[in-house]
Amino acid sequence: MAHIPYHDTSGSLPVREIIMPALTQVQLMERSRNQATFDSNKLTEVIFGGQVYSKDAVDRQKEAFARVEKALNTDLSKLPARYGNMNREQMMDEGMRTGSIAVNDGLDHKHSFFDQSNLQWSLANSNPFSLTGLLFTPLLRLQCSAEQLAYWLPLAESGRIIGSFAQTELGHGTFVGGLQTTATFDKETGEFVIHTPSISATKYWPGALGFAATHAIVVARMIIAGTDHGVHSFVMQIRSLEDFKPLPGIELGDIGLKMSYNDTDNGYAVFKHVRIPRKHLLMRYTTVTRDGSYSSDPLSEKLLYGGLLNGRTVIIRNCAFQLAQALTIATRYSVVRQQGEKKDHGLHQPEIMSYKLQHHRLLTLVSMAYANIFASKTISASYQQMLEQQASGRNDSLPYMHMIIAGLKAWSTQTASDGAEDARKMCGGHGYLMMSGLPEIVASCTATCTFEGENVVMWKQVSRYLMKGMAAPSLPHDMVYMASYSGPVVFPYQGDDFLRPEVLVEIFEHRSARLTHEAYEALCNEQGSRASAENTHAVALHIAARACIDLFVLQSFISSIAVTLPSTLHAVLTRLLLLYALTTISSPLSLSSATFALSSPQIASMRAQTNTVLEELLPDAIALTDAWNFTDASLSSALGCRDGDVYRRIMEWTRQLPINVHAAENGGVLKGPWEASVKPFLREGVVRSRGMSRL
Amino acid sequence: MAHIPYHDTSGSLPVREIIMPALTQVQLMERSRNQATFDSNKLTEVIFGGQVYSKDAVDRQKEAFARVEKALNTDLSKLPARYGNMNREQMMDEGMRTGSIAVNDGLDHKHSFFDQSNLQWSLANSNPFSLTGLLFTPLLRLQCSAEQLAYWLPLAESGRIIGSFAQTELGHGTFVGGLQTTATFDKETGEFVIHTPSISATKYWPGALGFAATHAIVVARMIIAGTDHGVHSFVMQIRSLEDFKPLPGIELGDIGLKMSYNDTDNGYAVFKHVRIPRKHLLMRYTTVTRDGSYSSDPLSEKLLYGGLLNGRTVIIRNCAFQLAQALTIATRYSVVRQQGEKKDHGLHQPEIMSYKLQHHRLLTLVSMAYANIFASKTISASYQQMLEQQASGRNDSLPYMHMIIAGLKAWSTQTASDGAEDARKMCGGHGYLMMSGLPEIVASCTATCTFEGENVVMWKQVSRYLMKGMAAPSLPHDMVYMASYSGPVVFPYQGDDFLRPEVLVEIFEHRSARLTHEAYEALCNEQGSRASAENTHAVALHIAARACIDLFVLQSFISSIAVTLPSTLHAVLTRLLLLYALTTISSPLSLSSATFALSSPQIASMRAQTNTVLEELLPDAIALTDAWNFTDASLSSALGCRDGDVYRRIMEWTRQLPINVHAAENGGVLKGPWEASVKPFLREGVVRSRGMSRL
Structure with missing residues (x-):
């Protein structure tokens, strides 16, 4: 009974001496699941609802997955097609097929889950039809005049056109000011002429641009009578709606295989003097009259920028769940995978989850995934507030929101992609199999590290804000905690003190204040240009930026669980909060800043407390991952299925x-x-x- | 002239105002290459020759690449096939085709480069025909009796059979003692019966097992008359040499897509009571007579183990060069990629290499790749010495070699896979394209982190050795530097002192001694079992293990360049040595160990020295990567070609x-x-x- 027999174990060979697990994988999973101290369904409601319960939101999400998975005919006993024998073109076919089903579900149901993520919880721009809702429509809303909006919005929202956003060029990424595509105003005809003046100006990377989009918002330098007015957005039809051919003068294509995102057609476009009507310039803030006179609203930049931050909040949310996916797979496999020998396990090989280095790494990452989820919810709420303020003419929270979203984007994408890769490694060799689901999650996750600019650029945005704040006559509101800083302190805390959230906040605040002050001093003492000083002290600035975001994450975790919750939920979330805070503060990066000194006994004490919290969390490992509520089909993992029947499923899929x-x-x-x-x-x-x- | 025109730039549009690079990418590359302070060809000889010049070794390597690339008809203007439209089966076809060309080159030329690496510098086991030479033949040499060896060796060495090594099972990886496949002796017929008793006992992962191998060394538990004699090796024919069908009772197949290694058929095997002659047990150290009596040489384990360490030394070497590949691509792209604006660059966008955070990260990794190469050369030489000693009956250096190779395996695979991924990110979005070559390098590199057991297991082997050494009556020879440790010291060094290798060695030694002593004390103070104590102090043990390997790497770097070299080479290698040492000692991991305290001014001073060394190394960036001597075809990278003509090549390949x-x-x-x-x-x-x- 203890081993899983092949159909023909009829041979009379002795198996007495063979080490056999006492429990099957399915039984091991069941046992682990039953150890939980809380009801994982209730935690699901906290995660996907508001900060108070919302069974309704969870139900709607479940229904959306059920509908789409039914339409796609997913079945756990069948090898997912993507792990089979697809070439690039077949991946594209499959992406179009599954993508249209998910987006149609969204069009048919007012509130669809698949607006932001695809079926596998990748960002929705991995679906060739989703970019319309994710980026094209929001950009229209931001930049169209009322007349333009009345025309374009219904088309985009009803799915009668498919949008792309063509900004990035082959030789120009993050630095939008360096784009080379030209939109030259022809006074004779009153048209703009869109043109690609060099190879490096080829539009390259935009999602859906290769073969799915009918229209694109194209970012180009506007040139009127020889004067360069900088980059502006134009809406262009790029393919015929009759036969889908690229319109004259436009070359479109795919940019080939990527690490992930192969369901969609990140594409390229070359424009050869393509003429578009003057009114295809998006005119909410910029106007060009028929005779070529140019005017622009100086306030527009702030509003535009505020609107564009939406993309980053979606990335932050998404990363939290992609990390959660990887951790669900790794945790489930770790409670059923038996390896090595430990004396106290008798004849049986222990589950690898019982090894310290395994559960220390896994549970710490689980705490970070939860921290990320709560930070994402906090930032999304603040972002909505900011948009409302902007709508009523107040832009004063923009600099702070810009900074905190940039920093959180860097923090969450880095945490998620490093964490997902670590989770993959924790599955040993099998994590290297595509059918484990992990390589695709890691590859999809890691893309976000370079989206919207590599994270180094994001951290710079945070440190610039901090340095600007320090130089201001008075500290901005969000930096007031730094005012009380007057040099290094010695904390009086020990033992249980480190389990008090207010103590942890004090330590995080002090660390952030200290690193910021010291980086600022270093900058001030530097000769030469500000840019060169920033270059010289790049590492110190980076660490200060990071400490600021660590604090934000801690605070949002604390406030997210400071609501009425069942006591079992509150207990387990508090443990996660402590684990996040203790491991962050005693991490190499944190401790290494020579400016931040906890004493050796204090660090030892924090490590002891960490061990205690880990012990307390261990029985909840499966429930904490179950609470994320991933369907088996959305995980597409032979290692991470809910039932734990790993080896049988691997062989079933392998033979297919x-x-x-x-x-x-x-x-x-x-x-x-x-x-x-x-x-x-x-x-x-x-x-x-x-x-x-x-x- | 400054921009690269499309064929039809005949339009008369104004381009005056458009920011254009002053130099083309090709010119930027040329300029960077010409800045070098030394001759990269001379460094190539140091890298690939012995510690003294060997132009001959470099020439033979170049010839091998030239022959094989000619046979494969590689051409920079053509999109490499792997980036096109292949499905799993076509990848396998292509792997068999290119694999046979490389291995045949080895069979035709006495000393072939492709014994250890494939054409893309992946480990040779990514070639379905290479495992014979890499693992099958060495294992035969280790475990065959003289009679067996005389029979099997000529077959394997002449390429008339193709070997696999079937050890790993679906449910059993690193812990060999837990394998379940049985080899039951049938006294009636004098045969062994090889059988897979459960799903989790399926042989899973062995290279070439799916569709290429004709024979396999199968590791199974030997059972004679109901007694389990533990795992032993058997050689088995698994496919007919007539029609290549699996022999009766054997099911063979592929395990599907992996992150990389898709040129080969990592496979699975299920055995159903397959009978093999008694003499297919490898009998050098173990004998089973016709009547079933078993005897085994108690010394055999050490010799076997010593022989098996060879695989790890190959992994270490290989990782060094895979990291070097990724850095070659990232460095080349960084000197031709222009982004952002810096005031002192006037109208032109600066190359991203000029940004501190870019060249700091890149050059630090370059120094680590060189450190890895020299460590690999050192360890390979020591390993050969050990084999010679073992051959003359001395096994005393085995425990040390086992420890240092395990640690170096963990260090180099982790350094290489993290470093290659970081290099990929430093290329921004384009690093995400398969045609950048980087995803494949990262994926292939990262496999080695879980090869032969995940690195956590490797680090444990190091810390166990250290703890055993501490507990011994006297410290082992390699740990004597720890004897003088008598508690934390305050170093008197400052400024230029940190540029003296002997000072750096002293610091590294002190750090290693201190962490080892403290971990040992912590263990000794712990109640309960040793296993539980090790679990509790896993982090401290891990850091101590790491410090020991850091020291080894430093020492091997120092001794590797303590030879007669042209002064320009010596200067640049010394800078790399300093960069490696300074960044290692001031890394978060190092500084975070609360037990290791350099003062703030000392750390600031080390950072200042680091900046100086970086400035000095910057002009040599291209030459340092050229010296690794990768052919364009072996890099298969649109971003990393020698000529720097990045954008033209991307578009050329994209259109294909x-x-x-x-x-x-x-x-x-x-x-x-x-x-x-x-x-x-x-x-x-x-x-x-x-x-x-x-x-």
Whole structure:
């Protein structure tokens, strides 16, 4: 009973001496799940609802997944198509097929889950049809005049056109001011002429641009009568709606295989003097009259920028759940994977979850995923507030929101991509299999580190804000905690003190204040240009930026659980909060800042408290990952299915691999390579099987 | 002249105002290459020769690449096939084709470069035909009796059989003692019966096992008359050499797509009571007589283990060069990629290499790649010495070699995979393109982190050795530097002192001694079992292990360049040595160990010295990567070609993507998805292009 027999174990061979697990993988999973101290369904409501319960939101999400998974006919016993035998073109086909089902679900149901994420919880721009809702429509709302909006919005929102956003060029990424595509005003005809003046000006990377989009918002330098007015947005039709061919003068195509996102057609576009009507310039804040006179609202930049920050809040949210996915898989596999021998386990191999270095790493990451989720909820709420303020003419919270969202984008994408990769490694060799689901999650996650500019650029935005704040006559509101800083302190805390959130906040605040003050002093003492000083002290600035965001994450975690919750939920979330705070403050990066000194006994005490919290969290490991509520189909993982039946499922899927099915049809031989490569390699097959047994 | 025109820039549009780079990418590359302070060819000889010059070794390596690349017909203007449109089966076909060419080159030329690495510098086991030389043959040499060796070796070495090594099982990885496959002796017939008793006992992962190997060394538990004699090795024919079908009772297949290594058939095998002759047990150290009596040489384990360490030394070497590959690509792209604005660059966008955070990260990694190369050379030489000692009956250096190779395996695989991924991120979005070459390098590199056991297991082997050494009556020879440790010291050093290698060694030694002593004390103070104490202090043990390996790497770097070298080479290698040492000692991980305290001014001084060294190294960045001597074909990178002509090459390859070629044949439309998905999605195409311009 203890081992899983093949159909033909009828042989009478002795198995007495063989080490067998006492429980099957399914039983191990069941046992782990039953150890939980709380009801994971209730935690699901906290995660996906507001800060108070919302069973309704969870139900709607479940229904959306059920509808779409039904339409896609997913089935756990079948090898997911993506792990089979697809080439680039087939991936694209499949992406279009599944993508249209998900987006149609959104169009049919007022509030669709799939606006921001795809079925596998990748960012929705991995779906060729989703960019319309994710970026194209919001940009229209931001930049269109009322007349323009009345025309374009219904088309985009009803799915009658498919949008792309063509900003990035082959040679120009983050620095928008360096874009080279030109939009030259022709006074004769009253048209703009869109043109790609060099290879490096080719639009490259925009999602859906290759083969799915009918329209694009194209960012180009506006040139009127020889004067460069800088970059502006134009809406352009790029493909015929009759036969879908690229319109004259436009070359479109795919940019090929990427680490992930192969369901969509990140594309390129070359424009050869393509003429568009003057009114395709998005005119909310910028106007060009028929005779070519240009005017622009000086306030527009702030509003535009505020609107564009939305993309980053979506990235932050998404990363939290992609990390959660990887952790769900790794945690589930860790409670059913048995390895090595520990004396106290008798004959049986212990589950690897019981090893300190495994559960320390896993549970710390689980705490970070929760921290990320709560930070994401906090920032989304603040962002909505800011938009409302902007709508009533107040832009004063923009600089802070810009900073905190940039920093959180860097923090969450880095945490998620490093964490997902670490989770993958914690699954050993099997994590390297595509059918583990992990490589795709890691690859999709890591993309976000370079989205909207590599994270180094994001951290710079945070440190610039901090330095500007320090230089201001009085500290901005969000930096007032730094005012009380008057040099290094020695904290009086010990033992249980480190389990009090207010103590942890005090330490985080002091660290942030200290690093910021010291970086500022270093800058002030520097000769030469500000840019060169920033370059010289880049590391110190980076660490200060990071400390500021760590504090924000801690505070949002604390305030997110300071609501009425069942006591079991409150207890487990508090443990996660403590684990996040203790491991962050005693992490190498934190401790290494020579400016931040906790004493050795204090650090030892924090590590002891960490061990205690880990012990308390261990029984809840499965429930904490169950609470994220990922369907088996959305995980697409042979290692991470809910039932824990790992080995049976791996073999079931392995035998369904087309390469194996095709070989089996030919007696177990891959005909092509055998004839073309192996047979010649064996050099006339001098050795015959009979010969082999002669020995 | 400054921009690269499309063929039809005949339009008379003004480009005056457009920011244009002053130099083309090719010119930027040339300029960077010409700044070097030394001759990169001379450094190539140091890298690939012995510690003294060996132009000969470099020439032979160049010839091997030239022969194989010629046979494969590589051409920089053609999109490499792997970036096109391959499915799993086509990847396998291509792997068999290119693999046989590389291995045949080795069989035809006595000393082939491709014994250890493939054409892309992946480990040779990414080639389905290479495992024979990399693992199968060495294992035969280790475990065969003289009679067996005389029979099998000529077959394997002449390429008349293709070998695999079937150890790992679906449910059992690192812990060999837990394997479940049985080899039961049948006294009646004098045969062993090889059998897979459960799903989790399926052989899973062995290279070449799926479709390439004709034979395998199978590791199974030997059972004689109901007694389990533990795991032993058996050689088995698994496929017919006539028609290549799996032999009766054997099921073989591929395990599907992996993150990388898709050129080879990591496979699975299920055995159903397969009978093999008794003499297929490898009998050098273990004998089973015809009547079933078992005897085993108690010394065999050490010799076997010593032999198996070879695999790890190959991994260490390989990782050094895979990191070097990624850095070659990232460095080359960084000197031609222009981004952002810096005031002192006037109108032109600066190359991103000039940004501190870019060259700090890149050059630090370059120094680590060099450190890794020298450590690999040192360890390989020591390993050969150990084998010679073992051959003459001395096994006393085995425990040390086992420890240092395990630690170096963990250090180098982690350094390489994190470093390659960081290099990829430093290329921004383009590093995410498969045609950048980086995703494949990262994915192939990261596999080595879990090879032979995840690195956590490797670090444990180091810390166990250290703790055992501390507990011994006298410290082992390699730990004597720890004897003088008598508690924390305050170093008197400042400023230029930190540029003296002997000072750095002293600091590294003190750090290692201190962390080891403190971990040992912590263990000794712990109640309960040793296993539980190790679990509790896992982090402290891990950091101590790491410090010990850091010291080894430093020492091997120092001794590797303490040879007669041209002064320009010696100068640049010394700078790299200093950069490695300074950044290691002032890294977060190092500084965070509360037990290791350099004062703030000392750390500031080390950072200042680091900045100086970086400035000095900057002009040599291209030469340092050129010295690794990677051919363009071996990099397969649109970003990392030697000539720097990045944007032209990306577009050249992009236009050759089969998906684009096929669409172009159909007027720029992907026919299948247009009909099946896009057209229905657009909902009857209500909007017509004429309609669009009405606005």
